Amino acid sequence: xxxGNHHHGHGHGHDHDHDHGELYDHGDGxxxxxxxxxxxxxxxxxxxxxxxxAQAVGELLIEKGIFSADDLRKMVExxxxxxPADGARMVARAWADPAFKARxxxxxxxxxxxxxxxxxxIPIRAVExxxxxHNVIVCTLCSCYPRLLIGLPPDWYxxxxxxxxxxxxxxxxxxxxxxxxxxxxxxxxxxSTADLRYMVLPKRPAGTEGWSEERLxxxxxxxxMIGVTVIDEPGN
Amino acid sequence: xxxxFKPGDHVRVRFAAPxxxxxxxxxxxxxxxxxxxxxxxxxxPEELAYGRPGDPAIVLxxxxxxxxxxxxxxxxxxADSTVVDIYEHWLEPAGQNxxxxxx
Numbered sequence: 412x413x414x415g416n417h418h419h420g421h422g423h424g425h426d427h428d429h430d431h432g433e434l435y436d437h438g439d440g441x442x443x444x445x446x447x448x449x450x451x452x453x454x455x456x457x458x459x460x461x462x463x464x465a466q467a468v469g470e471l472l473i474e475k476g477i478f479s480a481d482d483l484r485k486m487v488e489x490x491x492x493x494x495p496a497d498g499a500r501m502v503a504r505a506w507a508d509p510a511f512k513a514r515x516x517x518x519x520x521x522x523x524x525x526x527x528x529x530x531x532x533i534p535i536r537a538v539e540x541x542x543x544x545h546n547v548i549v550c551t552l553c554s555c556y557p558r559l560l561i562g563l564p565p566d567w568y569x570x571x572x573x574x575x576x577x578x579x580x581x582x583x584x585x586x587x588x589x590x591x592x593x594x595x596x597x598x599x600x601x602x603s604t605a606d607l608r609y610m611v612l613p614k615r616p617a618g619t620e621g622w623s624e625e626r627l628x629x630x631x632x633x634x635x636m637i638g639v640t641v642i643d644e645p646g647n
Numbered sequence: 648x649x650x651x652f653k654p655g656d657h658v659r660v661r662f663a664a665p666x667x668x669x670x671x672x673x674x675x676x677x678x679x680x681x682x683x684x685x686x687x688x689x690x691x692p693e694e695l696a697y698g699r700p701g702d703p704a705i706v707l708x709x710x711x712x713x714x715x716x717x718x719x720x721x722x723x724x725x726a727d728s729t730v731v732d733i734y735e736h737w738l739e740p741a742g743q744n745x746x747x748x749x750x
Contacts, residue, residue, distance in 0.1 A: 552670065578672075578717075580723075581714075597724070597726040597727055597728065598724075599711075599728050599729070599730060600729040600730070602731045602732070603732065604670050604672055604731055604732050605692070605707055605732035605733070605734065606687075606732070
C-alpha cells in the first residue's frame with residue numbers, strides 16, 4: 412500500500428482491523444488515499460458496564476427532572492474552569508494577612524468567599540505546614556480532592572500507586588517528587604475519606620518579604636497545595 | 648449533635664469487614680489512634696450509597712494514627728502520622744496503650 416504509517420503506537424492484538432490506505436469517498440467516485448492514520452479514540456474500546464451505568468444514570472436524572480441537560484453541562488464547565496490559581500490566591504492572602512489565615516484555617520469555604528471565590532458546598536479544611544509538620548493529602552479510597560478550589564486532580568493523584576504508597580511510605584513518595592523532609596519534621600498524611608476535602612497551606616518561602624500578594628500567588632503551585640512539594644526560596 | 652468522643656480520646660477502629668459501600672479504609676481497621684477534632688455530623692454514606700436517607704446523621708471525627716502503630720515495619724521517624732476521617736459507628740474506646748493492632 413502507499414501512504415499511511417503502520418508503525419504507530421497502538422498494539423495490533425486488538426480487534427479493530429483498519430486499513431490506513433482507506434479511500435475517502437468524495438462523492439464523485441474519485442476518492443483519495445487518506446494520508447492521516449487514525450488514532451485510537453474512546454469510542455474504539457467496548458463500552459464497559461460502568462460507562463453504561465454512568466450514562467444511564469445521567470439520562471435518568473435528566474428524564475426525571477432532577478436536573479436538566481444544561482445544568483449538567485454547566486457543572487462540567489464549572490469544574491473544568493477551576494484551576495489552582497484560586498487556591499494560590501488564598502495562600503498568598505494567608506501569608507500576607509495573619510487574621511485571614513486564622514479564618515482560613517477555621518473555614519476555607521467562608522474565607523474563599525471573602526476573595527470572591529466560590530469553593531462549593533463541600534467543606535474544605537486547610538492544614539498548615541510549619542517548622543515541625545509537613546502535611547500531604549491523599550484519598551486512599553478514591554480521588555477526593557478540593558476540585559472547586561484548585562481544579563481537577565492530576566492523574567497521578569488518582570493512581571493506585573500514589574493512593575496506597577502515600578500512607579505506607581510517605582517519605583519515599585515525597586522523595587520521588589524531589590521533596591526531602593528532614594527527620595525532625597513530622598510527615599503528616601491526611602486521608603480524605605469522608606465528607607471533607609483538604610488542602611495544604613504551604614510554608615512561605617524565605618526571600619519573599621515585602622512581596623505583593625499577586626507576586627506571592629505566582630509561586631504557589633498546585634503540588635505545594637497537595638503537599639508533595641515545598642516552595643523553594645526564589646532564585647534557588 | 649452529641650459526640651461520644653472528644654479530642655484527646657484514645658479510640659480503636661472496629662476490625663470489621665461489612666459488605667457494601669464503606670468509607671473506612673482497611674489499613675486502619677483494628678488500629679488505635681487519638682481523636683484530634685470533631686468535624687460535625689453527616690448523613691451515613693453507607694446508607695446514602697444505596698439511595699437511603701442516611702438518618703440520623705453520624706458524628707465524624709479526625710483520628711490521628713502514629714505510622715509506627717499502623718505499619719509494624721515503618722522505618723521513618725516515630726512522630727510521622729496519618730490522619731483519617733472516621734464516622735463514630737466505626738470507633739470504640741481504647742485504653743491509653745495505642746501500640747499495635749487490636750486483638
